[in-house]
Each structure stands twice: as structure tokens, then as C-alpha cells.
């Protein structure tokens with residue numbers, strides 16, 4: 001029998017147009033080499049140039065660099081993601097991350113960052129678990145709010 005989770009009956013989430021709060025948390029965005037390759041392709045840059053310009057590497061992880069104000073380097077001045085169609089898996093799965101789904105308290109705590117929690121679209125437990133496994137996206141960062149066609 002599977003373990004009962006606090007989101008047994010599902011959760012609601014809808015990214016709010018005009019909000020970019022989660023893109024402004026310093027040092028927040030981990031990425032894989034595959035994510036970097038996808039973003040470099042979208043921007044029409046050689047992969048090594050993209051990594052040299054935008055990726056901070058440590059022994060354990062790769063993270064996107066930050067703007068001087070601490071926001072993600074891919075966020076433009078109008079709060080749009082410059083790589084929306086190729087944004088990292090971490091961005092695609094937010095807010096359904098293990099640390100946010102640990103318990104009801106961690107979910108409620110995240111509401112201090114994200115105004116899209118507990119409103120809008122319904123996500124069943126099964127769907128949340130497919131997102132956790134990387135099999136589906138959460139649908140955050142909607143194009144109308146964060147992306148300009150042709151960029």
C-alpha cells in the first residue's frame with residue numbers, strides 16, 4: 001500500500017501573470033548539462049560560450065548565473081524568461097519539488113514566495129507524482145506572462 005501524502009486529494013496551482021518572484025531568488029536555478037545545451041541552442045550560442053557566460057559550476061552542481069540584483073540571468077528587464085521554451089527542468093516542475101511537497105507546512109511556507117499556490121488548476125496526486133518523476137510539466141511560467149514570441 002502506498003504511503004499517504006498530505007496532497008492525497010491533490011493540490012491547486014496556477015502561475016500568476018506578471019509575477020516573477022521565483023525567478024528572483026538568488027542562486028536558485030540548478031541545471032543539467034542537457035538543460036544548458038537546450039538553452040544554448042535556443043539562444044543560438046555555442047554550448048561552451050553559453051556555459052562560460054551563464055553557468056556557475058561547483059563540484060556538485062551547475063547553477064544559472066545571477067543578474068547584479070540576484071535574479072536569474074535569464075530574466076529580462078520586463079520579467080520575461082529569455083529561454084522560456086528551453087527553460088531548465090527545475091523551472092518546468094515548480095512548485096512540485098520534493099522539498100516543497102515534504103509536508104503541509106513546507107507547502108504553506110512556499111506560499112510566502114509563490115502567489116500561485118492553492119489557486120487555479122487542479123493537480124491530482126498521480127499527476128503530481130508524474131511531475132516529480134520528470135514525466136510531466138507543472139505548466140508554470142505561462143508564455144503570455146514570461147515569454148515574447150520570436151525571442
Ligand code: SF4
Pocket residue numbers: 014015016019020021022023094113114115116117140141
Ligand atoms: S510560479 Fe509562482 S512565484 Fe513563480 S512566477 Fe509563477 S506565480 Fe510567481
Ligand code: SF4
Pocket residue numbers: 022023029064072073074075080081082083084087088091141
Ligand atoms: S523560468 Fe527562466 S528566468 Fe525564471 S528561473 Fe527559470 S530560466 Fe530563469
